[in-house]
Amino acid sequence: MSGQFFNECSLEWGKRGARNAASRGDIIIIVDVLSFSSTVVSALSKGAIIFPYPPNLDGNKYAKQIGAEYILGRSEAAQLGLPTLSPISFDYNNKNRKYVLTSLNGAFCTWIASDVPALLIGSLLNAANVAAVANKLSLEKKANITVVACGELWSDVKEHEDTLRPALEDYLGAGAILSYLNGKKSPDAEVSIGAFHFSKSNLGGIIWECESGRELRDRGFEEDVKHCSRLNVYQTVPILHKDYFINLDKDEEISN
Template identity: 65%
Template sequence: MFDQSPFECRVEWGKRGAREAAERCDITIVVDVLSFSSTVVSAVNKGAIIYPYPPNLDGHLYAKNLGADYILGRKEAAIIGRPTLSPVSFNEQHANQKYVLSSLNGAFCSWIATKVPALLIGSLLNYSAVARIAKRLKHETKANITVIPCGELWNEIRENEDGLRPSIEDYLGAGAILSELSGTKSPEAEVCIGAYEHSKDRISELVWECGSGRELREKGYEADVIHCSQMNKYQTVPILRNGSFVDASNLGYATKKG
């Protein structure tokens, strides 16, 4: 049976990886650089309250019950001036407002992993800060850590084909976080770190030109790709509490080096 159980720090892909991490009760870090993770980090940095929700359930009803806004797709929300899955759509005006955010990858993985000892959101924007919080939680809980690069989904999946499309931006984001974690690393984690270490001086270029980056750019969201490629822009670390992501610093977890 496949697992990385001898090691304290692991890396697993997508929804199945999130389920495996939840069943092991690992501290879990969800990484979906383009764009769920980057959007949650950016929104929480501006003070917004984000509820992750899978897209196959009724997010509108869930949002109504919470007294929250259900975040629409980029095009629909932009027309009426509301925040979207685009991380640059959030600003200080959205502080203390509740939003339900669905996505096929990051939100779904987060929803699957809601019962873990701690669920954190990581990205290139906050990789050092999220690693520091994860290390502290590991010390407090004695739990291991699994980093989940979410990947993308193939369009027009045919019979007997897998839906998951691994994505380099999530792999590099996961590698950046893993590179700053302490504890034994699985071979899978070591290779992920190696990919990041080899590429770290070209991250923005690689994300700009990768398949996911080109897809967003061709749809007119160049600003999203540029924003999501920034390294350690924020000290904000979203952590799930009572169904929503809040900044770990609000719970007494220092996110800055000190």
């Protein structure tokens, strides 16, 4: 049909991938399953207002400027009973309260890719719904879609070594979202979809035993791993609006 738009769906990794997708003007879905993406989805489902902020800047100062609370590290905040990067730390007591959330991966990728037609937050928790919103936005804005698997960072990196550690949980989360997206898939996207379908019957077990899952369990955050491994349990679709996330349901009218 003349004039019909056919979108393409791609997979990228990490901060460089976020920058590449932003330079193309794509709609971007940030995926950081353990735990930035899952935390944003969970927090917004409870009515919290989340401002993403990169870890290389002074998030505490920024929080004071906008009248928000700065989210501390997992262990420190957990001891004080405050919301943390742990997604299960949010409940309805946090409704309508503003929080500044930093992370080495998801928040950083969000910051890098913020100037795009639309930036969404995806996870296993909201895979089908975030894909439904992205499909509508792609048609409305005539833009392709890139899913950015944020990955993790290697610790104790030596000279000449890469810092990005591809993360299995993000690959599976990206594959889940891509499986619900319309349009032509890149080869990388197709293979990640295959990995998701292969793993779908045992997502919880695989993520429990993957490197990131073991790291969190060793630190005492077993419940985070369980929570983030669930598929399609939230309707919540975070979309970046100016400098914070709002919840855009798949059935809501989408506007600029």
